[in-house]
Amino acid sequence: MPCRDTVSWNPMIAGYVNCGNFETAFEILRTMKICGFDLDGYTFGSILKGVASAYRLDIGEQVHSMIVKMGYAANVYSGSALLDMYAKCGTVEDAYVVFQCIPERNSVSWNALIAGYVLVGDLGTAFWLLDCMEREHVELDDGPFAPLLTLLDNTEFYMLAMQIHGKIIKHGRAFDNTVCNALITSYSECGSIEDAKRVFDGAVGTRDLVTWNSMLASYLVHNKEELALKLFVDMQWLGLDPDIYTYTSIISACFDGAHKNHGKSLHGLVIKMGLEQSVPISNALITMYLKSNNRSMEEALLIFKAMESKDRVSWNSILTGLSQIGLSEDALKFFGHLRSVVEDIDHYTFSAVLRSCSDMATLQLGQQVHVLALKLGFKSNEFVASSLIFMHSKCGIIEDARKSFEGTPKGSSITWNSIIFGYAQHGQGNVALGLFYLMKESRVKPDHITFVAILSAFDLYGRAGCLNEAKALIEAMPFEPDAMVWKTLLGAYRICGDIELATQVASLLLEIEPEEHCTYVLLSNMYGRLRRWDAKASVTRLMREKGVKKVPGWSWIEVHNEVHAFNAEDHSHSHCKEIYLALGGLMEEIKRLDFVTSSKVLMHDVDRVDECIDSTLCLG
Template identity: 30%
Template sequence: MQRGSCLRHLLSSYFCPNKTLNYITTSHLCSLISSLEETKQVFLCSHISAEEIKELSNLCSLGSLKEAFNRFNKCIWTDPSLFSHLLQGCLPNRSLSQGKQLHSLITTCGCSADKFVSNHLLNVYAKCGDLDSALTLFRAMRRRNVMSFNILIGGHIQNGDLESAYELFEEMPERNVATWNAMVTGFTQFEFNEDGLDLFYQMYGMGFRADEFTLGSVLRGCAGLKELRVGLQIHSYVMKSGFDCHLVVGCSLAHMYMKCGSTENGERVVEGMPLINVVACNTLIAGKAQNGHTEGALDQFNIMKMAGFRPDKITFVSVISSCSDLATLGQGQQIHAEVIKAGVDSAVSVISSLVSMYSRCGCLEDSVKAFSSSEDHDVVLWSSMIAAYGLHGHGQEAIDLFEKMEREGMEPSDVTFLSLLYACSHSGLKERGSKLFDMMVNKYNLQPRLEHYTCMVDLLGRSGCLEEAEALIRSMPIRPDAIIWKTLLSACKTHKNMEMATKTSEEVLRLDPRDSAPYVLLANIHASTKSWNDVSNIRKSMRDKKVKKEPGISWVEIKNQVHQFGIGDRSHPNCEEIEGYLKELTFEMKERGYVPDTSSVLQDMELEEKEHNLVHHSEKVAIAFALLNTPAGAPVRIMKNLRVCIDCHNAIKFISEIASREIIVRDASRFHHFKNGRCSCGDYW
């Protein structure tokens, strides 16, 4: 035992608290061990108490491996299974080097044949991402079990190698629920949702009982596919299996319903849970935001806080997104303050949301500040800032930022290119946009989606290349939808190409007979040439088919209250005051040379009636109200659900000069910054 003590002293020196861990010279150790009658004599078992095991486990879980080894080295030599605690201690900080040193000790001590210890060692290599070492160890293991296979499958999935994981899964002589869970989770994690559901059905058919982890993954797959029918079946299984009160399964169910557009069912699931947490609250808030119930998402956020839950970064991403959709700058600024108070203002996902929110509220400078405040820039944050520049018509700035992104070694995504193409489209950068599209395909091997082709059609159409835009639609490998044809139709209206507009409108109506856009755009083209019979026929066709035009609505936020206006709307309490001020503005505009553009009035009526109609367009009413109710010199921010018309665009330029105000208008297409009688778009929108 004297020589055994010498061995322990040598091994423990490698874990001295004041020394860096070193690899052990195996040959040196073996020379000592070979002089013993039997290696096992060094490791005669002795008793270690439950309290000591707990203390060892606690030290390892905190990552204090040196201290754990130094304090319990005698116990470890007498009970090699305690190596499992040391190996577990490598995981919190992904300490691969320490794991390899422990591997040296395990091998030297003759413990490598221990199945339990070997599995823990295999887990360290897999979790730390060293798949080569994990595979070498796996092949060398003489006694492998289901856990050995499960660990390696998990390692492959963690490293993105789903194919190798599935091959190993197929080779397994036996499987348990954890095996099935690993593969189902892997498929849904990488959005192979149909394969994940198929595997779940196989698992069920072979008699395995799904647990909360299985159900969570399967429900995530249903959410990804938006398969409400399958989701309802899984819900039934959840009820029968007794998991309906399980917190994780309940949150997964609510998420599935929300993603499938069934908001009410999602709310019912959460309301029926015996206990809720921040995850459940986040599920409701995100679900409402994603389904267009933005005000409901903000209300739910307030309810969450009143219930005593502390919002996290996931909460803030959803509520900031809601402020973006509503363009409620005041609320967005308040939530930004809460973000800082909660200490999540450095989270990249939150900063990306703030960049988007400020840009969509018309505050591009604040978007730039938020972007610059981040020390870490991921591809989402870069793309958000590029999109912000594009939304405000700063195409060259968007391209400059993209080039900076490339110089810093960040690889763009398809979303990055979508934002770039949009920016080029709204800035008239046709040649540059076409080159970026080619770069996406040829340099970065990204497959264009329908949205990318739509941006290219918009880019070509705005530039007047209508035939080229049509040829692109007909040659692309993806089936066109109504949106891409409407994009071309809008360009036909801009360039007054009646022949192509008629042909394109037929394509839109073939795909979506209830869409009012082709009727309205065609009527606008006919109205511009005073072909009133054609306009009348189009309006009659709409009535016969019960197709209704989406009404134009504009809104403005003043003192955290949103005021909404429609064309000719007299429901507002201040309508008389607004009416009087509009008359004053119209008189002053005409004095300065404003001539109403009546081509956008789709009715054959007297000139005076047409002008009265134009004066009461929703954006003009909203601007008049804002000018009356905000301090002199303060910028005015107006939002509109439709594209601003030519007459309003011209009129707002005059109003900005008369009122000496910057007027920022966000329409369905982009932002317009009106200042000193000019618009940032340069009349290209």
């Protein structure tokens, strides 16, 4: 253009800002200034929008100086943009000063200031500003309501959410999509799925994809997977095209394994829609297969290997999966590969690899991982600290576990649970219980893991025969007991030989997790301990009928910095003959001391050990 003016330059700045190219937009602004072109409120408004999106407070302050110098401080457009910039950069005090200097404030100015206080979590000031808007008769659009609702994310805010809903209806904004979607999410997070559903049902005709996704996520937050799956089917019937968020959400509905067939159908739909290379969707599918009760590691690995692009979540998912299903040796090898590919490993990575070190009791390797975690700045991370506590206690060094606990923040239950579990594993129930009381004195809220840890500290009071106390503790839990709690209780009943109660708990567990082998094994072991061989055989039959297989237990021992792995009746080790010869000597000593009889160890199992030793030595 041979003849340029401010009106010509402004769209160029706005265009680059809208494309996310803030640096070029700022260079154009500097060129305008050098060439002597006038800057106006629209110029500053556009550049400040870019500053806010890039969180460049330093440049924003320079632009602010230019605005004051050129006399645009009172301009509504540049003033509101300046206010928005300070608010989004987290300096709400400066935003409020700018707000006070704007002579004629409009709803944009008010909304920007409220959003700023919401961003820093100042709920009180944000609500006070909303009341001020009403008192000054400023027209309320959807601007202030949606940000405010994002702060109402706990059951204690339920009444406040209802008040905001009343204001929304009063000002005629109930059918604005942004407000409607925020209301659904807020009610859900405040614990009222019924109110969330009422808002969703009332938005017929105005729902967009975000509305459906919000309701879908709400069902999943409240563990209503069946309703979430039905909602997804309704979306399909209405011809709505799900986005990545929809797919990742609905796939998570199949995480528990109860809906594994639906999960496979969703996997097929993902392939049909050509979305198998979407990293978030592939990550969700990997997690789904890993969390299903049958632990479909093969399917998860196939998806992982087929991914053309992988992110940190992809790698962590496989690492965590290997660790959780007991393939700790494979997990450690995978960690070595991960380190050569992924630059920015996070606390999830360390938590998973430290768990594998715990399972294998590889103290030296665990200490090396600890040093790496410290080097990368994870010293105060509670997840890493929790894993370190667990690793040290599993390796038999409870003193180091306590040191890790004392040297980390204790604001949540995560580290407390680990140290309580640690002392439970070491048979120090009194110390574990003392830590539980100290946890409550520190005003840290216990969760279901805490209660499992406390119950485990005394074998759920089972070894002392205090099952009534165990039951009372479970009934006192401020939430519904999950499968982990019931498994702990079943273990206690197994120890005490209470067949009737053990059978009741086992039946409940088999309804919750019909494909989980641990329940069958615990029940079978109890029957065997009581020499009820017919009942033990019936459990074995039931496992066979349902296709449930016992996952082989592995043990590891670290000798001279080398890890040796073996499972029951294993003959694969190169020193197999010597190992079984030593084991035979130990078994003879056990029998000589009459430990078998006094401890009621199953003679069936002892005979199997003898047979295994004899066959190994004969083969040798």
